[in-house]
Amino acid sequence: MEILQAEQVSFRYPEEDRDSLHELSFTIEEGEFVVLCGPSGGGKTTLLRHLKRELAPVGTFSGHLTYKGELLSELPAAVAAGEIGMVFQNPDAQIVMDTVWHELAFSMENLGIPPAVMRTRLAEICALFGLEPLLYKSVHELSGGQKQMLNLASVLLLQPKVLLLDEPTSQLDPVAAREFIMALQRLNEEMSVTVIISEHRLEEVLPLADRVLMLEGGRLLADASPRAFVQQAGSASLASRQAYLPAASRLYLALSTEARTAAPENIPLTVREGKRWLLHSKAAGASVVTEAGVCATVIRNNPAANPGAGLPATVSREESAAASGTAAPGKAVAEPAAYPPNPFSQARKDESPVKLPASSAETLLSCREVTFRYDKEGQEVLRKLTLALKRGELLAVMGGNGAGKSTLLHVLGGLMKPQRGRAELSKGITTGLLAQNPLLYFSYDTVIEELQHMAQYAGLSTEEAGREIDALLEVFQLRGVLKSHPHDLSGGQQQQTALAMMMLLKPEVLLLDEPTKGLDPAAKDRLAALLQQLRGQGASILIVTHDVEFAAKHASRCALLFDGSITAEGTPAEFFSSNYFYTTAVNRMVRDILPQALTMEDVIRTWSGSAHRS
Template identity: 65%
Template sequence: MEIVRAHELSFLYPGEERPSLDGLSFTIKEGEFVVLCGPSGSGKTTLLRHLKRELTPVGEGSGTIYYKGTELPLLPPETAAGEIGMVFQNPEAQIVMETVWQELAFSMENLGLSPSVMRGRLAEMAGLFGLEPLLYKPVHELSGGQKQLVNLASVLLLHPRLLLLDEPTSQLDPVAAREFMYLLRRLNEELSMTVILSEHRLEEALPLADRVLLMEKGRIAADGSPRGIVRAAGSGLGEEHQAYLPAASRLFLALSAAAAGPHGTIPLTVREGKRWLESAAGALSYWPGPGASPRAHKPSRARETLLECREASFRYEKDGPEILKKLDFSLHRGELTAILGGNGAGKSTLLQLMAGLLKPQRGRAAMPKGVTAGYLAQNPLLYFSHDTVSEELRHMAKHAGLSASEGEREVASLTRAFGLEGVLGSHPHDISGGEQQKTALAMVLLLRPDILLLDEPTKGLDPGAKEHLAELLQALTEDGKSVTFVTHDVEFAARYASRCALLFDGSIAAEGTPDAFFGANYFYTTAVNRMVRDRLPQALTVEDVIADWQNFVSRS
């Protein structure tokens, strides 16, 4: 039985020339697990907002959406609010109450549920999500990942039949993201809850999906099973779409192409990828050998310290727990440093301390005289106060003290670098999450800081945008800047960082080059490393394995 049907759905935001949705027609069956993927600005968020009636954006639209055979606008309010739930990309945008307890109870109170029913549901959900220690905490003290878990729990307390999720794992650490995804699968399998999930991080999502919709420019470019999408990406769909696939699938396509033809069943998970490599070793005449060469590193230059934390300790309240404990950490010129760690470990606090926005109660965080720092927070909406993206960039250039001509050149250069040409006339709140992230980063870069501190900069970015961001950050380090970013995106850190650090229990627990750092970790490592680490322990990416295979072939 179908639960959602869209017929010729189109939508145009005010002032835009290209529609965000362009004649979409599709059907989703009850109980399906559907993954939406595609470039930033392809229409994923706009489509999800149309499926949640209360969030339909303002603009010019046409076409019809049906929920269980009834046109969406004709549903009773309690049905639309209770049976269709949505978790936003930005957790801050969904929270309205002061404490976790109040936030969880708020949605149930709005539906008029009795106190006994509310307490029963809340007890069950708090136990499922492990929220008991957080129930009486102020929401503003939670990490971004904890807020996202509260948002999901708030939605599930209404017992929805259709669950819509917009980049829900973007602020979750790798372990929490994996648990979050499998929780969604449990809800889907055990309750037959229909799930429509928009994601750029498909490593965990794609193997769980029944169906994948790949969107481009407001249209559905491909619709099929996960393996069908992998097969299409490897044949006629285009190489640029391979970046959306799980690492096991990308390795399958890359090695199969190098060896002139696919061999075996397409793998989607680490386990399937490892088994495929073992079974295909004969056909490929290759399997990574023990003691293979480590990844090549750029020669290190003299490391000039631009910022130094020495025994820095910080707590938000006088009698509260210490978030940072006698932490020692330094930033150096020309380095691209990634800071990883679990949700609530204090990564954002450390970044704000290094930016000078917070002061340590003990110890110090100091920069040499004349060194400047620029800071990008997790929520890009904090940076917007004007009506268009163009105005935001021009006002920031003026604030940075650039002359009119110099400002225009800088704005034009950053606009090209981030691919923002198509949204310059748009309101910052109307563009996609990835485009908001790129706009906010461009604004920070206009300040020309010596140290760039970024909190989850890849959040909401598609694979192509991440590659462009990496090129820009690497160019900044080549120019002598120090760039440090907090991230849960292990793949991005492994591919591009020159140094990685793990924050745990208020201090830096481990740090080193990506191959040494990730090669020693069990969960905080890449999917490729988990597949081949027994024989190629320092390989982190598909490219590392392909390079080893090419070396193997050249030696044979």
């Protein structure tokens, strides 16, 4: 039974010259799990806001949106508010009360739910999300991830039939994001809640989806099952879609000779399926996968094997033994192919995308034995923390929600003074801090005004300002929204606008809090290119991030913040290859064969190198 339907839906914001949504038509069945994907500014947030009637933006609307056969605009207020819930992209935009307890009770009080029922629901939801220790805390003490979990819990207290989510995991650490997605899966499967989730990070959600809707430029470009969507992305004309796919699917499309012709049900989506595909390819007759030639041996040496056909339901003990080089009792292991030693570890060290300046050993920003707490008698957020940022490096600091990463940035940026220890900035060095919430940086009515006033504040001449702004508009793809109000932009476009504003200050030390939040894959690549260019010019960059793939691909050093201090640090290969959750999907897939391979590029580079030497 259909629960939501769109018929020729179009929408245009005031004073815009194009539609943000253009003639969208689709039907969503009750209990479906639907993923919305596509570039930033493609219309995903605008569509979700129209499905949540109370949040529909101001502008010109045409077409029909119905809920269970009734026009959304004609639903009773209690039904619209209670049965269709939404979790925003920016957690601060959704919280209205001062404490966690009051925030949880707020929506139920507004709908007149009896106190006894409220208490029962609160007890249930707090147990589900582990919120009991936070009940009496101020919402201002919560991390971004904790606020997002609070927002989801608040919506679920109304027991909605449809749950709309706008990039809900963008501020969650890998462990919390996985738990969040698992909670959505349980709600969908056990309670038949219809889930419509907008995401750029599809590693976890695409395997759970019934359907994928892709929006670009306000148009519906794809409406397919996840595996059919992957197969479509394998064609040359739709190759740009591959950046949105899970790692297993991207690896499959890159290395399989049968990707375009395989049955959709045989296309891997998860790490487990990707690993099974590699093992099955070997078991079908290819040479034993060796450390040097993981995929070269599987695919290149045996084109007759059908990597896409017949994914096994389980991985046999013999297959696992063969992959690890040990035999199960009574089984012989084939002789490994003769390949030279694995070139990966040395290649990664020597192939830095940026030639760092000779002064890269110079420390620009450091802190030693820093201890910080928000209240005199409160818990220590940072405890005897020591960290140094060298010239020309990109340091990625990771850690769980509430670990103190944003606090560390504020201490390093001079916005907070620690109780013990101190942060030191080299003389004459300028810093720029990008906070987690880009809305904090907006004061004017259009994007171009924001940029022009920031250029003026930076002391740039009219000619310099025009040149710098023009270059940044190209990097961040903001030309189409220059006359838009910053608050009308998508989350990714807001993030890019705030980044562009900060870049106009030309800081030598950049402190970035979740800079990839809300960015589509292409935007992340452009940001990475800009950061690497700045590194080459001698700038130093410290990013706080939950984006494991971005850190693994672009950071020169990674550090883990835990229990108030830095507990581990090293190069990406050293840091991620020893982790279980804080590592990339590619590493989890191939770590038994290539322990330090973190990205698609690592695997393909090793494969190509092995093929060249064979």
